[in-house]
Amino acid sequence: xxxxxxxxxxxxxxxxAPSIPGFTEEGENLSPLNEAAAPLSGxxxxxxxxxxxxGVPDSSRAGRLRSYNVEDFTPLTGREEDWxxxxxxxxxxxxxxxxxxxxxxxxxxxxEKVTITTVPQADKLRGVVATPDDRVSAxxxxxxxxxxxxxxxxxxxxxxxxxxxxxxxxxxxxxHIIVVAQENSEATLVLDHVGSAVLAQNIEFEVRSGAKLxxxxxxxxEDTAIHASSQxxxxxxxxxxxxxxxxxxxxxxxxxxxxxxxxxxxEVELYGLYFADAGQHLEHRLLVDHNLPNCKSNxxxxxxxxxxxxxxxxxxxxxxxxxxxxxxSYEANRNLVLxxxxxxxxxxxxxxxxxxxxxxxxxxxxxxxxxxxxxYLMSRGIDEKTARRLVVRGFLNEIVQQIRDExxxxxxxxxxxxxxxxxxx
Amino acid sequence: MSTLEIKDLHVxxxxxxxxxxxxxxxxxxxxxxxxxxxxxxxxxGKSTLASTIAGHPRYNVTSGSITLDGEDVLEMSVDERxxxxxxxxxxxxxxxxxxxxxxxxxxxxxxxxxxAPKLRTWTKDVKAAMEQLxxxxxxxxxxxxxxxxxxxxxRVEILxxxxxxxxxxxxxxxxxxxxxxALKVVSEGVNxxxxxxxxxxxxxxxxxxxxRYIKPDHVHVFVDGKIAEQGGPELADRLEDEGYxxxxxxxx
Numbered sequence: 001x002x003x004x005x006x007x008x009x010x011x012x013x014x015x016x017a018p019s020i021p022g023f024t025e026e027g028e029n030l031s032p033l034n035e036a037a038a039p040l041s042g043x044x045x046x047x048x049x050x051x052x053x054x055g056v057p058d059s060s061r062a063g064r065l066r067s068y069n070v071e072d073f074t075p076l077t078g079r080e081e082d083w084x085x086x087x088x089x090x091x092x093x094x095x096x097x098x099x100x101x102x103x104x105x106x107x108x109x110x111x112e113k114v115t116i117t118t119v120p121q122a123d124k125l126r127g128v129v130a131t132p133d134d135r136v137s138a139x140x141x142x143x144x145x146x147x148x149x150x151x152x153x154x155x156x157x158x159x160x161x162x163x164x165x166x167x168x169x170x171x172x173x174x175x176h177i178i179v180v181a182q183e184n185s186e187a188t189l190v191l192d193h194v195g196s197a198v199l200a201q202n203i204e205f206e207v208r209s210g211a212k213l214x215x216x217x218x219x220x221x222e223d224t225a226i227h228a229s230s231q232x233x234x235x236x237x238x239x240x241x242x243x244x245x246x247x248x249x250x251x252x253x254x255x256x257x258x259x260x261x262x263x264x265x266x267e268v269e270l271y272g273l274y275f276a277d278a279g280q281h282l283e284h285r286l287l288v289d290h291n292l293p294n295c296k297s298n299x300x301x302x303x304x305x306x307x308x309x310x311x312x313x314x315x316x317x318x319x320x321x322x323x324x325x326x327x328x329s330y331e332a333n334r335n336l337v338l339x340x341x342x343x344x345x346x347x348x349x350x351x352x353x354x355x356x357x358x359x360x361x362x363x364x365x366x367x368x369x370x371x372x373x374x375x376y377l378m379s380r381g382i383d384e385k386t387a388r389r390l391v392v393r394g395f396l397n398e399i400v401q402q403i404r405d406e407x408x409x410x411x412x413x414x415x416x417x418x419x420x421x422x423x424x425x
Numbered sequence: 426m427s428t429l430e431i432k433d434l435h436v437x438x439x440x441x442x443x444x445x446x447x448x449x450x451x452x453x454x455x456x457x458x459x460x461x462x463x464x465x466x467x468x469x470g471k472s473t474l475a476s477t478i479a480g481h482p483r484y485n486v487t488s489g490s491i492t493l494d495g496e497d498v499l500e501m502s503v504d505e506r507x508x509x510x511x512x513x514x515x516x517x518x519x520x521x522x523x524x525x526x527x528x529x530x531x532x533x534x535x536x537x538x539x540x541a542p543k544l545r546t547w548t549k550d551v552k553a554a555m556e557q558l559x560x561x562x563x564x565x566x567x568x569x570x571x572x573x574x575x576x577x578x579x580r581v582e583i584l585x586x587x588x589x590x591x592x593x594x595x596x597x598x599x600x601x602x603x604x605x606x607a608l609k610v611v612s613e614g615v616n617x618x619x620x621x622x623x624x625x626x627x628x629x630x631x632x633x634x635x636x637r638y639i640k641p642d643h644v645h646v647f648v649d650g651k652i653a654e655q656g657g658p659e660l661a662d663r664l665e666d667e668g669y670x671x672x673x674x675x676x677x
Contacts, residue, residue: 372519373519373521375481375503376569377524377533378503378507379479380507380589381504381536381537382504382536383502383536386532390521390532393523394522394568395523398523
């Protein structure tokens with residue numbers, strides 16, 4: 001168990017603070033190499049404490065290649081920083097194949113104010129928010145022949161919508177979805193992935209100024225599904241974006257949510273809940289790019305693992321650029337290991353290029369089910385099965401209660417019950 | 426009347442240096458409505474006895490028996506012991522994140538009674554018991570023991586004692602870490618539970634302080650895993666004056 005917290009609210013106001021070599025009141029003096037190549041240029045000649053070095057492309061998250069052109073990405077070997085945990089053999093060819101299978105069926109329900117239209121590949125709305133940052137996402141960009149555009153009209157309030165995405169074919173497919181939350185709208189949107197598919201997906205969320213958008217991406221796939229989803233968002237001035245990922249179905253699921261800001265005083269919250277059973281690979285890699293001043297971000301992912309070969313990966317990249325003073329950010333990942341034979345990888349990365357921030361912290365814990373909890377509850381007459389259920393549900397409930405949708409919460413509680421029934425069998 | 430009988434109990438734990446015997450033949454008979462104080466220096470095995478009665482997996486019973494009205498307690502799982510009427514107020518109650526006190530108390534009460542308590546009277550009972558123990562009402566919404574101070578955790582243990590109404594309660598150093606006011610509040614809770622339910626009490630303590638508030642009928646002095654001396658309340662007074670040195674010198 002390790003926990004790291006950095007909180008330096010008063011630091012910037014302190015005048016005449018004792019000087020530390022290499023530091024100024026604005027934080028660490030970065031290498032002059034950076035002056036020549038700012039992170040935004042896409043060049044990354046920057047040293048980094050996690051082992052990077054000059055000229056190593058993966059040494060800063062900011063330096064990662066972004067391109068609409070799949071050919072710009074070299075073929076994957078599995079040794080790349082962003083693929084090193086993913087079993088490429090189980091990726092169903094999403095990184096190599098022509099993604100010409102039928103895309104999952106898309107069906108919108110709920111509030112009638114939300115509209116859905118289909119636009120061609122070349123539409124100007126595509127790419128307003130997202131640029132693929134890995135080969136699979138770029139491959140999906142190439143092969144998605146059209147995109148569904150959901151629009152939440154300006155000033156609409158209390159909108160609740162659901163987009164059911166039903167996989168019907170195991171031929172490798174690509175899909176593109178764009179969600180536009182117009183100015184000052186307030187909405188909750190559930191992306192409900194069901195059925196089975198081999199799918200590479202790009203989803204763009206444009207959260208315009210003053211809008212409040214909550215998205216729940218639910219991966220309720222059948223056991224055979226293979227799903228790689230890049231979910232990028234751009235959050236405007238005074239806007240609020242809450243993204244909740246819930247993953248429990250599928251053979252291999254890899255969801256990469258990211259958020260960047262297009263205006264100040266915006267806030268994002270990224271939550272995630274995953275429950276991996278025997279043989280499942282569930283991976284979540286997120287990026288919060290603090291590229292503008294005075295924005296807030298909070299990240300919390302919680303996962304439970306049970307059964308032989310259950311593997312979860314969580315990589316959280318938070319980047320606080322030089323251009324982002326006044327940033328307040330925190331990220332955490334917590335894993336609860338229920339049985340032997342599982343593996344949880346958890347990598348919180350925090351890159352800070354300015355000291356003029358309100359807060360930045362990261363934490364990661366992975367722990368076994370605690371026998372002392374079990375003893376305490378059982379010593380009060382509660383049988384082992386019920387005690388385990390209480391603890392696991394309690395652990396995951398912190399995320400479930402973020403959804404604030406009774407129907408969906410009830411469904412999730414049922415799912416957690418089903419998962420727990422597996423442990424006890 | 427119920428009887429909890431401990432006969433020639435030997436208990437060991439696994440350590441890195443191998444198996445270590447902690448209890449070396451303990452015999453005790455406790456009836457309902459009686460209060461037995463177990464006193465002794467640190468490391469004498471008092472808490473081991475408490476945890477063994479509750480069934481903590483760390484402690485191996487190598488010989489001897491514990492019976493409740495003739496039923497073999499050692500054969501029972503931890504939750505079965507609680508359902509049979511045994512309660513352990515723990516020395517270090519653990520925090521259980523994500524489980525609210527309200528949910529926990531109701532789940533436990535349902536398990537112990539075999540049926541869910543009637544909602545209206547239950548809520549009232551919980552509220553009244555919390556007030557008497559001077560526990561803040563908002564604790565009910567908080568997670569089990571999470572962020573509670575040492576003293577608050579002990580009060581919550583006694584809250585459970587009052588709500589679950591066991592036949593026998595083992596209090597493992599409930600007095601440690603309590604200030605005088607809290608000690609009084611907690612002791613009153615134990616006395617109330619005994620008056621109402623004719624509960625038998627096994628009070629484990631290092632200090633005689635709590636015995637001013639909870640009057641023992643019998644006092645047993647534990648030294649090196651065995652009962653070195655037993656007597657009435659007057660034995661506690663003597664320990665207050667003389668401490669445990671007398672016993673330690675004998676064994677040295």
